[in-house]
Amino acid sequence: xxxxxxxxxxxxQDMLDRLKRLAVAKQRSTHRMLREAVSQYLMREEALEAFRxxxxxxxxxxxxxxxxxxxxxxxxxxxxLQEGEEAAVPQGHV
Numbered sequence: 456x457x458x459x460x461x462x463x464x465x466x467x468q469d470m471l472d473r474l475k476r477l478a479v480a481k482q483r484s485t486h487r488m489l490r491e492a493v494s495q496y497l498m499r500e501e502a503l504e505a506f507r508x509x510x511x512x513x514x515x516x517x518x519x520x521x522x523x524x525x526x527x528x529x530x531x532x533x534x535x536l537q538e539g540e541e542a543a544v545p546q547g548h549v
Contacts, residue, residue, distance in 0.1 A: 464489070522547030 528545040535542035
């Protein structure tokens with residue numbers, strides 16, 4: 456039994472024409488192009504949702520504990536990481 460399920464999608468003629476042109480240029484089927492587009496969309500949106508959830512969790516934790524690092528502390532840490540140094544995460548303080 457197949458694990459894939461067909462799904463209908465309605466596209467206006469312009470979008471359908473663009474999809475077909477791109478599929479021909481990339482030598483791929485429109486089906487494959489749509490599957491890739493949906494896959495990329497899901498990965499992007501799931502990553503964005505995870506980022507948003509992590510931000511909300513950090514904000515809630517800050518509201519409870521008051522722990523934070525200053526902009527200068529975070530910036531110094533990030534510069535060291537960017538330069539390839541191993542740098543410990545700055546400790547939060549009130």
